[in-house]
Amino acid sequence: MDVINVRSDTQTLPTPAMRLAIANAALGDDTYDEDPTVHEFESLAAEMLGKEAALLVISGTMGNLSALMAHGSPGDEVLLDPESHIFYYEAGGLAGVAGLMPLPVASRRGLLDPADVAAALRPPDIHYPKSRLLCLENTHNRSGGRVTPLALHRELCQLAHDRGLKVHLDGARIFNAAIAAGCSAADYARDVDSIQVCLSKGLGCPLGSFVAGSRQLIDQVDRARKRLGGGMRQAGVIAAAGIYALKNNVARLADDHRRARRLAVQLHELPGLSIDLQCVETNMVYVDHQATGMSSDQFAHRLQAAGIIVSTRPPHQVRMCTHLHHSDEVIDELVARVERVLRRETARR
Numbered sequence: 225m226d227v228i229n230v231r232s233d234t235q236t237l238p239t240p241a242m243r244l245a246i247a248n249a250a251l252g253d254d255t256y257d258e259d260p261t262v263h264e265f266e267s268l269a270a271e272m273l274g275k276e277a278a279l280l281v282i283s284g285t286m287g288n289l290s291a292l293m294a295h296g297s298p299g300d301e302v303l304l305d306p307e308s309h310i311f312y313y314e315a316g317g318l319a320g321v322a323g324l325m326p327l328p329v330a331s332r333r334g335l336l337d338p339a340d341v342a343a344a345l346r347p348p349d350i351h352y353p354k355s356r357l358l359c360l361e362n363t364h365n366r367s368g369g370r371v372t373p374l375a376l377h378r379e380l381c382q383l384a385h386d387r388g389l390k391v392h393l394d395g396a397r398i399f400n401a402a403i404a405a406g407c408s409a410a411d412y413a414r415d416v417d418s419i420q421v422c423l424s425k426g427l428g429c430p431l432g433s434f435v436a437g438s439r440q441l442i443d444q445v446d447r448a449r450k451r452l453g454g455g456m457r458q459a460g461v462i463a464a465a466g467i468y469a470l471k472n473n474v475a476r477l478a479d480d481h482r483r484a485r486r487l488a489v490q491l492h493e494l495p496g497l498s499i500d501l502q503c504v505e506t507n508m509v510y511v512d513h514q515a516t517g518m519s520s521d522q523f524a525h526r527l528q529a530a531g532i533i534v535s536t537r538p539p540h541q542v543r544m545c546t547h548l549h550h551s552d553e554v555i556d557e558l559v560a561r562v563e564r565v566l567r568r569e570t571a572r573r
């Protein structure tokens with residue numbers, strides 16, 4: 225078997241059927257609003273999320289940033305988890321490009337506590353920045369793909385709205401969350417003012433994301449996207465993959481979740497490894513290898529030599545993600561390879 229790549233769910237290649245959809249797409253100049261495939265995609269995306277409008281963007285980062293720019297003005301305050309993707313991994317665009325001020329509110333392993341959000345909010349006062357926005361992330365990447373239960377999600381949105389804030393949801397993997405929670409993505413989208421959804425993660429597209437919200441908000445997001453250089457021409461080539469993914473690759477995410485659990489349970493049995501099985505709710509497995517004595521880099525190198533590619537979460541974790549290129553056989557082969565690596569390491573020491 226070839227190299228097993230579980231570094232991220234962004235590592236998929238478009239399938240032959242998706243490539244065919246891309247090749248056959250009707251195209252036009254989207255900056256002139258003339259690409260029929262983009263129109264079709266944006267209608268479908270808005271409908272699936274139960275929102276008035278949607279806008280295709282290049283990436284999740286651009287979707288989040290353009291939504292933040294639409295919601296706030298420089299100096300306004302945004303409440304968000306310091307472990308969120310927007311805070312941790314988006315190159316400071318929140319502050320550096322949108323000019324917004326982050327007010328970090330730590331989640332508890334991916335789940336924000338409404339009491340912590342309420343405590344962080346201050347009354348309007350000339351001394352304080354204007355609190356504009358609460359950002360949520362579901363599933364929560366750095367907490368292992370954890371799902372915010374719908375009831376908690378609603379409570380957080382209600383609290384923010386009662387205090388005059390808007391809510392943006394980084395729903396890069398919202399379909400994973402919805403499937404794991406047994407509800408629809410629209411159930412999560414209902415209570416937020418904007419949502420960003422990635423096509424290039426478990427949905428298997430080579431690129432693309434979308435932002436959904438009210439028509440009025442999406443018009444502002446469109447302007448922000450343009451300002452960021454994200455206006456596109458024959459973007460139907462991206463939208464065609466997106467249509468294919470929304471129609472064919474959503475329900476199958478349940479297979480990725482089942483395989484992630486199978487992987488987690490088997491790895492947890494191996495000497496030196498431990499996994500917080502409670503946190504394995506979707507397609508990610510955070511493997512704690514502290515007991516092996518290896519650093520994350522050392523463990524990842526050993527795995528790479530055995531034909532397994534992971535991402536590191538120093539000091540003593542690696543992350544594995546399941547996606548549409550992984551069958552049950554791939555998962556079993558992966559576990560067998562890890563077991564051999566650990567056996568060799570024990571013999572070496």
Ligand SMILES: Cc1ncc(COP(=O)(O)O)c(C=O)c1O
Nearest residue numbers: 283284285286309361365394396
């Ligand atoms: C939760 C979350 N939000 C946003 C993004 C950004 O997506 P992109 O890499 O397309 O910019 C990612 C990417 O991994 C993510 O995991």
